[in-house]
Amino acid sequence: MSILFDILREAGEEGEDRDKLAALVGPPSLAKGEDADEDNAFTDCLALGQDLGVVLTDQDRVRLAEPYRASRDGFLKVAVRLMVDEVETAVPAEGWVAGAIAWMLCQDPLELLPWTGSGATTRILNQLGAQQVYGMTNYSRFQQAVYWARALGFVTRMHLREEVVVPDPTAALLERLDAVLPVGGETTLATFIGNLSRLCPVFDGGSVRREVASRIGAASDERAASPALALALHRAKQRGELEFKMLSDAEIVFVPGMLGDGRVSHVSRPGAGA
Template identity: 30%
Template sequence: MSIITTIPAVPSRLFSIYAALSDSADGELRDQLEAWSTPPSLATRGSGDEDEAESSLFISALQEARRLGIVDERDGRLRIVESAREGKKRKDREADFRADLCKVLFDPVRAGQAEHGAFMLALSWFLSKNPLEPLNFSEAPQEMLRKELGENRDKTELTNQSRYQNFLYWARYLGFATFVGFDTVRRVFPDPTRAIAGVLPKIFGEAPLLEIESFLSALSEIFPVFEGGTARGVLDGMRTEPFDNSDRLSIATSLALQRLADRREIGLEAVADARGRILDFGVGTKRISRIRRGGAE
C-alpha cells in the first residue's frame, strides 16, 4: 500500500490529520479525531453505509499517515511524531507537512521501508514525458507504460485509472505537475517549477553562483527523480529501449529552469570554456554552464 494505491489517501485528507494534531502536545483520542473528520451531514444520519464509508476513508488516510512516519498512536491517542515537530515554528503548517512528506518520499531508504518506493519511479517516468504533449487526466497510461517499460511497468503502481489520478494529485501537490481544464478535457503537464523553486535556498546555500553540474547534483540529491538522481537512473534502466543519457535535459526540467529565470529567481549563464548542459524546449535549445541565484547580473 502507498499514497498511490490507497485511493482515499489524497493530500487534503492527510493534511487535515496532520493539521489537527499539530498543536496538540498530548495528542487526540482516535475516536475524537475520526468524529472531527466526519462531515456534520453524515454525523447526524446515524449508522449506515455512508457512515461506514466515511469511517473507512479516515482509517485509510490515517494508515498512510502512520506509514509515512508523521503520525503515531500511543495509549489510544494520536500524535505528530517528535521528529516532525523538531524545528517547526508552525507559521505554515502546510509547508511543514510537505517538508515532512518529502523526507520520506524522496529518501530511497525511508521510502522503501515505508513501502512508498514506487512513487519516485512513477514521478521519474512522469517528469520524462513531454509537457508539449500533455497527458489526459482521465486516461490511464498502461499502454504507454507497457511500450516504455515492458514487464517493469507495474513497478510504478500506475496500474489503473484511480491509482494514476491519485498519483497525479500528489505530483501536483508536491510541485511537480500542473492541471489545466476540467472533467474529461482535463490535461496534465509535468511541471517541476514549484518543486525546484522551493529548494533553491538549500541548493545554493551561501553560494551566489553554481556550475550547472553542481546545481543538478544538489537538485537530484534532494529529489532523486531529476536527471542524475538514483530513482531516475533506476527508471531509465527499466526502459525497453536505450535511453539517451546525453547532456540534454528533459523538456520538463528545461522549461522549469527557464520559467525560474524568467521570474528572475535564477540566472542562466553560458561560459565558452566551461562544461555545459543543453536545455531542450521542444522547439529550440539553449546551452547553459552556470546558474546564478536571484537572476543574471
Template identity: 50%
Template sequence: MVGATPNRLSALYCHLAEEGEEGQERTRLTSLVGPTSLARSEEAGEDNAFTDCLAVGSDLGLFVVDGDIIRLMSPPMGDKGDAFRAELAARLVDHVASATTPEGAVAGAIAWMLCQDPRAPLKWTGSASVMLRKQQFRPEVTADFGMTNDSRFQQAVYWARALGFVTRTNLGEELVIPDPTCAIEHRLDKLLPHGTEKLLSSFLAELADCCPVFEGGSVRTQVEDLLRPELRRESGNVSASTTLALHRLKQRGVIDLRRLDDGRVLFVEGLLDDGRVSHIRRG
C-alpha cells in the same frame, strides 16, 4: 489506500500541530478529513477517509497512535504547511533509494512523470497506465509503480502535485503536466543560496543527490533504464520537464542562466538562443 489524499493528511497534520505534544482524541479528528459518508465501512475498496489517512500517516512516521490519542511524531516549530510538505518529501522521494520497492512506488511514479514531455501532457483518464506499459521495452521487468488503472494514476498525481512535481490544467479535458518548478524552488535555499553561482551540471547533480527522482538520481535512473532506448534522455541534455522548470524560474527572476567559456555546457532547449548553458545563478 484511496481515502488518504495529501489534502486530508495535511488537514490532520496541521490540526495535530496546533494540539502539540498532547495530541487529540481520535473521535474529534474524524470530521476533519471529510463527511462520515466517506468512511462508511472497512470493506476493501471503500473510501475510509479517516482510517486510511491514519494508517498512511502512521506508516510514514507522521502520526503516533497511543490508544485513543493521536499526536504528531515531531511537532513542527515553524510554518505547518511547509513542515508537512517537507516531511512528505523526505519520506516519499528524498530518502527513497529504489523505485522497485513498495516504499518507492510514489517516487517511481513521479520519476516516470518527469520523463514525459510537458508539451504532450498526460491525460487524466484513459491512457497513462497503458502508456507506461508501452514505453517499457523489457516485459520481464515491467514496473507499474502502483499505477495499474486510472484511479491509481490519479492517486499518484495527487502526491506528485502536492510535492510540486506536476500541475493540472483543463483545456477541454483534464491534463497533467510534468512541471517540477515548485519542487526545485523548494530546494534552492539548500542547493543555491541567494547570491551564489555554480555550474549547472553541479547544481543538477546535487539536486539528484537530495531528490533522486530528478535526472541523475538513483530512482530516475532506474525508471529511465526501463524505457525503450528512443525514449531515453540524451547524455548532456536536460530533460524537458526540468527545462520547463528552469524556464519558469528564470522568467520569474528567481534564477539566471548563462554560458561561460570555463564551464561544462549542457543543452537546455530554448535558453540562451542555442540552448547551451553552463552556469546557474541565484540573485
C-alpha cells in the same frame, strides 16, 4: 492529511481521541457508505500517516511521532522529505510515490498525460510493463499519484480541450533553490543539476530517476537537461529566479530554447537587490 497533522501537532504528546479525530477529519458526509463507520477520509489519512511513520496509534488515542511534534514544518514538507527526497530506490513499497513522480518527469511535457480515461495507464503499461508500475495500476491510482506529484510541486494540471497533466517540476525546483544555489551565487549548470539530483533523487541524474529511466529505456545524457527539467529552468528564468550564460571554455549542458542555441555553461541566482 494536513488537517490531521496540524491537529495532532497541537495536541502534543498526549495526542487526541480517535473518535473525535474521525469526526473532525472524516465526517459522515465523506464516508463511503451508510455503515462505513471509519471507512472514509479519516482511515485513509491514518493509514498514510502510519505508513510514513508520522502517526502513532494506541488503543483509542492517536498522536504524532516524537520527531514531528516540535517541528515547524507543515505536512507537505514532511511528506516530500519522507516520500521523495530521502528515498533511495523506487522498488520498495514506500518508494512508489517517488517512482511515479520520476516516471512522470521522464515524459515530455509536450506529450500531455490525459487526466481521465486509459491514455495515461496505456502509456504506463507500454513503458513499464505490468509488474512494477509504482502504484499506478489503473487510471484511479494514476490520479492518486498525480495528486501527490502536484501537491509536492512536480506536475501541474491544465484544462485544454480536456484536462491534462503536465510534467512541470518548477515549484519543486524553486522550493530547493536555497539549498542548491544561494542567492547571489553562480556555478556551472552541470554542478547545479548534480547538486539538485543529490538533494532530490527524482530529478535528472538522481538515483530514483536513473532507476526508472533505465526501466523505460529513456536516454540518459548528462550533457542535456530533460524536457521536464528544461521547462522548469525556463520558468525559473522567466520569474527572475535564475540567470544563464555561456562561456566557451566551460562544460556545456544543452537546454532546448535557452540562450538561442540551447548551449548553457553557467547558472546564477540574482542577488536580493538585482
